[in-house]
Amino acid sequence: MGAEPNEDHRRRELSFRLRTLERALLDIGPQVRWARSARFLWNLIRVSIGGVSAQLRSVDPADVEYEDTVSNIETVTDVLHALLGYVEEGQPERVPQAIVSALEDLVRPIAPKSRVLVCYDWTPSNYGYLEAFREELNAVVRTSVRHDAVDPKSQEAVNVVPDMFAIVFLPAAEQDSVLLHAALAHEIGHGICEVAAIDPPTVMPDGVVGELMEAEDGELLGVLSDFYVRSQAWKRELVADALSVCLLGPAPFMSLYRLAPNAEPSETHPDSNLRFQLMSVCLKKLCFLNEDNVPPDLSWLPDTVTRAVEGSQSAVENWPDQVFRLAHTHLEHNVERIAETAIAFGMEKSCAFGRDGWDADYAQDADAPRHQLVRRILHAVPPDTVERVTDKGMRQDQAARLPAILNAGWAVYADPKRWLQFCQIFEDGPVQHEFESRRKLQNLVLKAIDTVNVKREWGATA
Amino acid sequence: MILTGQEILDLMCEPLETRLVITPLLDPNEQVVTGAGSIDLRLGQDFVLADPAVLSSLDPVKQEENELAGYLRPVHVGLGGRFVLHPRQFALAATLEYVRLPNTVAAHVIGRSRWARVGLIIAMATFVHPGYSGCLTLELQNLGDCPIELTPCLTIAQLTVEKISKPQEIDKSQISCSVGPEFRTLMTSPERDRLLALHRNHKKLSADDQPW
Numbered sequence: 071m072g073a074e075p076n077e078d079h080r081r082r083e084l085s086f087r088l089r090t091l092e093r094a095l096l097d098i099g100p101q102v103r104w105a106r107s108a109r110f111l112w113n114l115i116r117v118s119i120g121g122v123s124a125q126l127r128s129v130d131p132a133d134v135e136y137e138d139t140v141s142n143i144e145t146v147t148d149v150l151h152a153l154l155g156y157v158e159e160g161q162p163e164r165v166p167q168a169i170v171s172a173l174e175d176l177v178r179p180i181a182p183k184s185r186v187l188v189c190y191d192w193t194p195s196n197y198g199y200l201e202a203f204r205e206e207l208n209a210v211v212r213t214s215v216r217h218d219a220v221d222p223k224s225q226e227a228v229n230v231v232p233d234m235f236a237i238v239f240l241p242a243a244e245q246d247s248v249l250l251h252a253a254l255a256h257e258i259g260h261g262i263c264e265v266a267a268i269d270p271p272t273v274m275p276d277g278v279v280g281e282l283m284e285a286e287d288g289e290l291l292g293v294l295s296d297f298y299v300r301s302q303a304w305k306r307e308l309v310a311d312a313l314s315v316c317l318l319g320p321a322p323f324m325s326l327y328r329l330a331p332n333a334e335p336s337e338t339h340p341d342s343n344l345r346f347q348l349m350s351v352c353l354k355k356l357c358f359l360n361e362d363n364v365p366p367d368l369s370w371l372p373d374t375v376t377r378a379v380e381g382s383q384s385a386v387e388n389w390p391d392q393v394f395r396l397a398h399t400h401l402e403h404n405v406e407r408i409a410e411t412a413i414a415f416g417m418e419k420s421c422a423f424g425r426d427g428w429d430a431d432y433a434q435d436a437d438a439p440r441h442q443l444v445r446r447i448l449h450a451v452p453p454d455t456v457e458r459v460t461d462k463g464m465r466q467d468q469a470a471r472l473p474a475i476l477n478a479g480w481a482v483y484a485d486p487k488r489w490l491q492f493c494q495i496f497e498d499g500p501v502q503h504e505f506e507s508r509r510k511l512q513n514l515v516l517k518a519i520d521t522v523n524v525k526r527e528w529g530a531t532a
Numbered sequence: 533m534i535l536t537g538q539e540i541l542d543l544m545c546e547p548l549e550t551r552l553v554i555t556p557l558l559d560p561n562e563q564v565v566t567g568a569g570s571i572d573l574r575l576g577q578d579f580v581l582a583d584p585a586v587l588s589s590l591d592p593v594k595q596e597e598n599e600l601a602g603y604l605r606p607v608h609v610g611l612g613g614r615f616v617l618h619p620r621q622f623a624l625a626a627t628l629e630y631v632r633l634p635n636t637v638a639a640h641v642i643g644r645s646r647w648a649r650v651g652l653i654i655a656m657a658t659f660v661h662p663g664y665s666g667c668l669t670l671e672l673q674n675l676g677d678c679p680i681e682l683t684p685c686l687t688i689a690q691l692t693v694e695k696i697s698k699p700q701e702i703d704k705s706q707i708s709c710s711v712g713p714e715f716r717t718l719m720t721s722p723e724r725d726r727l728l729a730l731h732r733n734h735k736k737l738s739a740d741d742q743p744w
Contacts, residue, residue, distance in 0.1 A: 409744070
């Protein structure tokens, strides 16, 4: 007896979708396989198609678990199609790959097997993070591994599931803006937050409790629930901001200031002011804003932070949405706590570099590396190397690190005096081609990140 | 005067203002050939291929720059990847090393003889001006009969450095800060305008010569 006609059709349809997927996978050029995380996904999809197809062939409609198995295959096929889209968007020809490896390195102290896939976002919604991805990946892996027919080598490959697989998006129009890509640290922060389940405790200020209780009886539950959802969503954003500062220092703050100097609050994101307040506290705690000890190449930073916080202030009490207003007041009251929790986590996992931590390996003078890198940029040289002189007077160069490289780039770009000095490398008199200078600065920073990556890979093969 | 390997090394240890910068040097001891007075350069990860299907011909006088840009297709090859250059194929590539020359020296980038012997031409525009900053663009062409697989980080070219008799003021256009192969404008704007005027004139005269 064959299967019911409908069931036959369902299975043929599924089989056809899997074959289409396989064809589409093979159509992606071999180039894509050289982006590490894209290659991992590519292999995972290939192995999963094999596993799921075999399962589909062997499933018997008479089995008790038939319905569950087929529905599961349908779900996984949908997920595989979605994953294929990310592989296509994460092609190395388009995405600056050097920054991807550097970001993966930063996350490694927290999640050693972490992977980051940077994709393009074609909508103007800027940088983004795909939250639900980890579960989808696990669903695919579970389904593929369950089948015995999977070749052991492939099974082994599939079993190497990353601790964190963050898919982050950068706006297609900003592909060459390497300095702005410090904003990716915020998106990585979301991944860390999810993996480590960081949820800082917050305290309700009296005013907020009072106002919540004033809601009419029929509305109280709705207002409370909206308030909770909004506060939690905004808190997650703030924790990601705090972690981004832990990872990269002032660079993510500067990126946010350039990208959204005065953003209104939304369902998912708090207003810029709240985010700047939080980042300002983090920068203070990490010794970037201590008035008596500001590093010379970051002398512009305290003023910029003050300008960002003051310039983004809006009359919260006049916001029409009560829940937005209360969530803002609630989280503003807890900015210190959120910053403390995130930084304490970073310190414990040794990912919080801070001003001292970053440079401890380089020299006694904590600011020496960044200072050197700024000098290199001002001589049109990529900021990729930190020079050290050993006790015996020998010069021993070291590769610069991503935080120092990005902050050196910002130190040149954000300081009007240095920026003018940089532009005048390329033209005499008043600056007329600032766009060209900006492109050249991005080139130098990108080359530095790339060089560090190449050196590391080269050293690893030695 | 061509600098010896040791002189190149000394120049690379000068203060930043007057230093010869070549970065990254993945194997400094192997890349700086002391006896030969040159420094080996590696192949970078970015290539540019010409797409002949897009243009009927290259006409730098009549064509706009953006038309020429459409004629070129960038290709990125990851570390460990391969770029296959087929017989008679032409491609632009760049050195992995970013080079900055001080204003006291000029340089020549030349292909390594081992590659020339299998028919691979590596650089055609070989002179590097004093004060140049950026990765060096290489013009690759396979004159042999067999496809050649190229891998990023391969030592493919060499740089000889020459002292110039009198240090010059740096020409700022030489500070390109390029990080991949560059396809510059084929001619300057005034030159193009003049040639275009000549071209129109010629066309008009030809039309006037018609007997009908």
